[in-house]
Amino acid sequence: MPSQKLSLQQKMLQKLSPQQIQVIKLLEIPIMQLEQRIKKELEENPILELTSDSPSDESTAQDEEHDNDNDNDEFSLEDYMDEDDIPEYRLSANNYSKDDKQIDVPFSAGTSFHESMHEQLGLADLNETQRKLAEYIIGNIDEDGYLRRDLLSISDDLAFNLNLDVSEKELAQILETIQDFDPPGVGARDLQECLLLQIQRKKGNPATCLAMKIIEENFEEFTRKHYDKILKKYEISEEELKEAIAEILKLNPKPGSSYSNPLSKSNQVIVPDFILENNDGELQLSLNQRNVPDLRMNSHYMDMLRSYTENKKNISRDQKDAMMFVKQKLDSAKWFIDAIRQRHHTLLVTMSEIIDFQKEYFQEGDETKLKPMILKDIADRTGLDISTISRVSNSKYIQTNFGIFPLKYFFSEGMQKDNGEEVSTREIKKILEDCISGEDKRRPLTDDRLAQILKEKSYPIARRTVAKYREQLGIPVARMRKEL
Known part of the structure; x- marks a missing residue:
């Protein structure tokens, strides 16, 4: 033992x-x-x-x-109050009674996408069984307006869940009825069908007729921007192709979004936490306390x-x-x-060091003047922990003479040029944007060519790094940037 x-x-x-x-x-x-x-x-x-x-x-x-x-x-209180006489529950703060419950107040928020679909279904000429099938199909349509599930899977679900033996052909006929609903393109199973349903409702002028042919017969060539193949197949001019493409670009790839619920929209109102004023080259920083009471x-x-x-x-x-x-x-x-006072102090100290670090940028507003800066740089200058700097820079904005920016905008990694000078990756991205905006859209610059241009400017960057920066900027590959 x-x-x-x-x-x-x-x-x-x-x-x-x-x-x-x-x-x-x-x-x-x-x-x-x-x-x-x-x-x-x-x-x-x-x-x-x-x-x-x-x-x-x-x-x-x-x-x-x-x-x-x-x-x-x-x-x-400890000097004269006997805590032994105080029940334990009185030592905890609880300002709510059991009757304080969350009450849901009804309010009007307009018609949602699926509500609109069900309203239109009530006007359709369908029998009771067909209406039940149509309701099931509508329930499988997502917020973008697409039917993402194939009809065979829906047929199996109906057999198992509702004990209904329905063929794909029957479901396809009901789906055709739903595809006549508004907005145009609803109930489509892919982008091609969605665009085709919309273009079919347009007036049959030469541009829309050609656009319908392109979507129906040459959709892959259109998405890959192989315009030369389309020109050769239909024996048309570039001007005619431009007009047809313009008609296609007017179509809505997400028809369900036109009925989006106004309550679900994330319209973010930005109120800056800091205000930076430039008075004859002298930078003055202040906290935005307009609506913060004392x-x-x-x-x-x-x-x-x-x-x-x-x-x-x-x-x-x-x-x-x-x-x-x-x-x-x-x-x-x-x-x-005390916590409010400490918050104000920490915010001002941190932002002051960021401005001092990026002083040249804040004086001129030139993005290329931004220096490489990471959280540790500001943490070392302020004596605060990196996690504190991260909390300060998260979801905070500063108002300057040249716009309102999130604090995270000023943080970036760095790299060395051929001459040993350290520059911010933001400067490289700016050069990439300028190169792409000024390119010949008939022959867009490839990532290899962009890497070569940057190398000529003393920025030794590999092609895969160029591709990474381009994707971060939300710029598509050269093939997708091609225009007539």
């Missing part, structure tokens, strides 16, 4: 306090979310209030400073706590509970105000 013994062991653990966690959370949110966070804290904590413009503000602020200085001596602690609760403390021997049990609640909210208010 193994022997049992006791031993002492020392272990070092690093834990974040609630205050530190609060600072971290406030640090990583942008200014719009900070406004909402402050409003939420004001609703939950009666100690917090907005600073008004009244003349008594100065004296109130002095009182608060006095209260803060003497808090440990004057308002220490906070202070409510003097009424401070006086109440002071009064209870002076008469601590004569207070009742209920008064003790009230004092504990006020003390808890007081500490919470102090932590929150």
